[in-house]
Amino acid sequence: MSSSQRKPARRSTGARRSAEAEEAILQAAGEILQEAGYAGFSIEAVARRAKAGKPTIYRWWRGKADLLLDAYHRQKPEIPVPDTGNLEEDLTVFVGTLLEHWRTTPSGNIFRSVLAEAQNDEAAAEAVRDYALDRRDHIAGIVKRARDRGEVASDTDPHAVAELVISFAWTQLITHRWPGEAELRAILRLIARGAKAERA
Incomplete structure (x- = not known):
């Protein structure tokens, strides 16, 4: 990801425990959103699927929107910035x-x-x-x-x-x-x- 395409820095409320735990949480968030939609998405559902504690998620994300934004960035590839001269x-x-x-x-x-x-x-x-x-x-x-x-x-x-x-x-x-x-x-x-x- 280039510096111009970087995602905004999240104001985390706690230190990361491990890359594996973060990956599991983001994976669970993306899966639940695809399967159940926004109405079925919750921190509780993500915690159950990722086998993570709710306090852990709230230490790393400020809330539901922060987690959704990270899930969004996880699935969104870098979109090249064109330079056609026009x-x-x-x-x-x-x-x-x-x-x-x-x-x-x-x-x-x-x-x-x-x-x-x-x-x-x-x-x-x-x-x-x-x-x-x-x-x-x-x-x-x-x-x-x-x-x-x-x-x-x-x-x-x-x-x-x-x-x-x-x-x-x-x-x-x-x-x-x-x-x-x-x-x-x-x-x-x-x-x-x-x-x-x-x-x-």
Whole structure:
């Protein structure tokens, strides 16, 4: 995993006991989510399947959302950051790859469950906010690169552009709406053009 694709550091409440125990817990979390869905997912169920104590899980994860986010990262491979020399193309390739991954693998349901948990639990909301900031920085890097080569206006805020991209992508995930290539490109073209440098 590259530094630009790293997951946010979790504020653990205790030292790790062993890599094997962590692996067993994450494996159990992923299996339960796939088998029983979000409604059937609980720390108690994970502890039973992983043969781990609940206190151990709560020492290592702040709560259900933290564990779900780690299970999500465990299943989500690194999504390459394209460098085509064109902002619209970079955003289209990146977001298209992300949406296809969410649509075709269990990680989409896992992350959707994290977002659902955040609606009713402040600890979960905090975990999602931390993750959103990390993703914003990640996508802003694509925009900064375009700004450096003069494609994007010098006064464009890369993080503001990244917010638009994240909002679009997460909305598709939440609503199970997967745009075709033409629609995806048209939407990201609007975002990219809004950041473009004026040409004489």
